[in-house]
Amino acid sequence: MPTPSIPLVASTLPGALSQEATAQPGTLAVEPTAPFWLRLLSGVSLWLNRLFLSLVMALIGFTLWHWWQG
Structure with a gap:
């Protein structure tokens, strides 16, 4: 019996809005600084x-x- 393959692309959820991966909010790469103490x-x-x-x-x-x- 063949094993079913895993889909490489996830199916969209019903009612979810499509959004590009680059348009995600908060994608700024800022390193956190350690506190002074x-x-x-x-x-x-x-x-x-x-x-x-x-x-x-x-x-x-x-x-x-x-x-x-x-």
Whole structure:
């Protein structure tokens, strides 16, 4: 028994007005901007991550230096 194919073009609904896809309202592509508090929090988080990473690297370096000195 053959499988019925899916139509590629959707049938129009009864009572719906035809409208071109390019004539749809609100098609402006505007990227939303993040609020100021989120940008500030992101910047603070970045600097805290850098500070923590530098402290970890300093601790590793200090440990290796002490190990090298015997």
